Amino acid sequence: MTDLLTKHSFVELGARQRTQALLDAGTYRELIDPFQRVMSPWLSRQGVVPQADDGVVIAKGSVEGLPVVIAAIEGNFQGGSLGEVGGAKIAGALELAAEDNRNGIPTRAVLLLETGGVRLQEANLGLAAIADIHAAIVDLRQYQPVIGVVAGSVGCFGGMSIAAGLCSYLVVTREARLGLNGPQVIEQEAGLDEYDSRDRPFIWSLTGGEQRFNSGLADRYVADDVAQIQQTVSALLLQGVPQQQRSRRAEFYLARLAELDATPQIEPATVRALYQGERP
Amino acid sequence: METLSFEFPAGQPPTGRALVGCVGSGDLEVLLEPGIAGTLTIQVQTSVNGAEQRWRHLFERIFQEQTPPALNIDIHDFGATPGVVRLRLEQGFEEIGHD
Amino acid sequence: MRGLQWFNALSAGATPVQGLPDSLKVADGQLNGQSVRFIAVVTDPNNRFPRARNGEVGLLEGWGLAKAVDEAIALGDKRPLIALVDVPSQAYGRREEALGIHQALAAAADSYARARLAGHPVIALLVGKAMSGAFLAHGYQANRLIALRDPGVMVHAMGKASAARVTLRSVEELEALAASVPPMAYDIDSYASLGLLWETLTVSQIEQPTADDVARVCDCLVHAIKDIHTPDLSGRLGAANRAASSHVRQLLREQW
Numbered sequence: 314m315t316d317l318l319t320k321h322s323f324v325e326l327g328a329r330q331r332t333q334a335l336l337d338a339g340t341y342r343e344l345i346d347p348f349q350r351v352m353s354p355w356l357s358r359q360g361v362v363p364q365a366d367d368g369v370v371i372a373k374g375s376v377e378g379l380p381v382v383i384a385a386i387e388g389n390f391q392g393g394s395l396g397e398v399g400g401a402k403i404a405g406a407l408e409l410a411a412e413d414n415r416n417g418i419p420t421r422a423v424l425l426l427e428t429g430g431v432r433l434q435e436a437n438l439g440l441a442a443i444a445d446i447h448a449a450i451v452d453l454r455q456y457q458p459v460i461g462v463v464a465g466s467v468g469c470f471g472g473m474s475i476a477a478g479l480c481s482y483l484v485v486t487r488e489a490r491l492g493l494n495g496p497q498v499i500e501q502e503a504g505l506d507e508y509d510s511r512d513r514p515f516i517w518s519l520t521g522g523e524q525r526f527n528s529g530l531a532d533r534y535v536a537d538d539v540a541q542i543q544q545t546v547s548a549l550l551l552q553g554v555p556q557q558q559r560s561r562r563a564e565f566y567l568a569r570l571a572e573l574d575a576t577p578q579i580e581p582a583t584v585r586a587l588y589q590g591e592r593p
Numbered sequence: 594m595e596t597l598s599f600e601f602p603a604g605q606p607p608t609g610r611a612l613v614g615c616v617g618s619g620d621l622e623v624l625l626e627p628g629i630a631g632t633l634t635i636q637v638q639t640s641v642n643g644a645e646q647r648w649r650h651l652f653e654r655i656f657q658e659q660t661p662p663a664l665n666i667d668i669h670d671f672g673a674t675p676g677v678v679r680l681r682l683e684q685g686f687e688e689i690g691h692d
Numbered sequence: 693m694r695g696l697q698w699f700n701a702l703s704a705g706a707t708p709v710q711g712l713p714d715s716l717k718v719a720d721g722q723l724n725g726q727s728v729r730f731i732a733v734v735t736d737p738n739n740r741f742p743r744a745r746n747g748e749v750g751l752l753e754g755w756g757l758a759k760a761v762d763e764a765i766a767l768g769d770k771r772p773l774i775a776l777v778d779v780p781s782q783a784y785g786r787r788e789e790a791l792g793i794h795q796a797l798a799a800a801a802d803s804y805a806r807a808r809l810a811g812h813p814v815i816a817l818l819v820g821k822a823m824s825g826a827f828l829a830h831g832y833q834a835n836r837l838i839a840l841r842d843p844g845v846m847v848h849a850m851g852k853a854s855a856a857r858v859t860l861r862s863v864e865e866l867e868a869l870a871a872s873v874p875p876m877a878y879d880i881d882s883y884a885s886l887g888l889l890w891e892t893l894t895v896s897q898i899e900q901p902t903a904d905d906v907a908r909v910c911d912c913l914v915h916a917i918k919d920i921h922t923p924d925l926s927g928r929l930g931a932a933n934r935a936a937s938s939h940v941r942q943l944l945r946e947q948w
Binding site for chain 3: 344358409431445448497501508525562578580
């Protein structure tokens with residue numbers, strides 16, 4: 314019972330509040346704030362109402378005194394999908410963080426990933442922006458860890474799941490999902506037998522935060538609680554780059570996949586054993 | 594999608610500005626900024642067409658109760674009910690420190 | 693099959709690289725006297741993963757691309773990497789999602805990006821489809837993007853049928869929108885208007901390139917390699933249809 318009284322849900326917060334919650338008190342400073350009205354050039358002409366910040370919050374501040382920039386995607390706007398402006402906000406912030414480091418300023422980055430990937434109303438500009446984001450993560454990672462947080466309820470899909478895979482550390486909750494393709498698209502492309510997009514337990518069993526953590530595809534598994542997530546992110550920012558960057562472990566994963574009998578359909582337990590099981 | 598404009602008599606401009614809400618389905622985003630004393634202007638960009646009168650009546654009811662501060666209000670609406678619109682406006686006024 | 697045709701044509705006489713999945717074609721050849729590595733993703737009807745048999749970029753392809761590029765980096769000569777792009781999509785399947793295809797594609801993007809940052813000229817030659825996650829993994833980290841002009845060469849985030857379903861429109865409505873919203877269009881000329889391509893080329897026989905076609909493309913590749921002066925993607929900014937991308941970066945810098 315005490316838990317219910319003292320826990321504050323991170324998942325229920327919007328992007329701006331999540332960002333504020335992670336930064337040291339009084340240090341939050343938003344860049345290109347919504348009052349500057351830098352919005353999508355492409356939505357109105359399609360009859361889609363834009364949002365003043367294009368669904369992305371960029372804020373600088375400090376965490377435990379360290380300079381940090383946070384990029385947070387608002388999952389409630391167009392499913393957190395990235396368009397030209399939102400994508401440029403994230404890529405540009407990461408690019409400037411890398412530049413900071415080249416000039417001796419140890420700026421780190423945190424990405425709050427609540428996104429379905431590319432905003433289809435901006436298709437190729439969204440996709441190009443995501444490629445820019447990938448490039449900028451790899452660049453910044455030369456100097457500082459890049460922390461990704463997938464909390465839910467939208468989760469992290471599409472091209473931004475690749476961005477999650479590029480992060481130095483990934484923090485997930487039980488509510489989170491992390492996958493390349495949305496369930497409906499897989500069902501559409503591969504059929505109901507392959508993937509039932511309405512079977513929630515099935516989807517979470519394969520792509521949910523707990524499964525990803527237990528498969529070694531995420532680094533921290535935390536409760537949906539603001540304080541715990543803030544402490545986890547802070548600790549990771551202090552840690553420096555990981556000894557083994559998961560996206561650089563091709564030999565390991567190719568070897569494990571070679572051991573897999575891919576004939577039967579896959580089960581969650583198989584994945585956990587394959588990736589996390591001990592080897593002689 | 595429609596863009597609508599409204600103007601109402603108002604008092605003095607507030608000192609602060611506020612942003613409430615989000616352009617989610619059934620929701621709206623409201624930006625409230627200080628305007629010219631005596632006038633409240635509202636721009637509404639909405640996904641629902643043909644509702645100009647309903648917006649006008651809703652605003653008239655809200656501002657009948659109390660003269661609003663002089664603001665420029667921008668609304669980005671994605672099909673919110675009048676109840677949700679009122680809620681967001683009230684949140685906005687509270688954040689601005691309207692009394 | 694264009695990826696394979698162009699790989700064979702460009703890498704004739706090159707030394708195949710062993711130890712990679714059958715769905716990858718990798719060879720070390722020469723361009724204008726310089727050692728280069730050619731990389732293509734091709735169909736593999738015997739792929740152990742049934743959803744990745746038609747040229748899709750799946751698990752083995754993602755991690756395999758990373759390995760192929762990492763090995764090129766380890767050679768130490770900063771040789772150019774030529775990505776031949778003809779990829780219809782990422783692989784869609786239960787095995788893929790369960791085993792973390794997103795992480796496999798991240799590995800490929802990681803390696804290509806690191807190669808570029810380390811000073812390897814990375815060129816992507818689009819000879820067919822360059823779709824969504826597959827393109828993000830194989831080609832989109834290149835310094836220079838070159839496309840052949842042909843209706844079969846297209847860049848997009850999602851196929852038309854799926855995109856229509858997801859956005860709750862008909863395919864016809866989507867096509868009509870694409871006519872006035874360049875980033876939504878599927879044709880290569882609309883894509884070119886976004887300023888992301890360094891060059892577009894017309895060849896006489898895209899499916900089975902002639903000697904002239906190959907010579908023209910090689911020439912373009914050589915010029916592209918020489919044109920690279922920075923290890924970043926800033927060359928993609930500047931087109932009118934991408935003005936907001938530059939404007940945002942300028943504002944961020946001013947407010948930083």
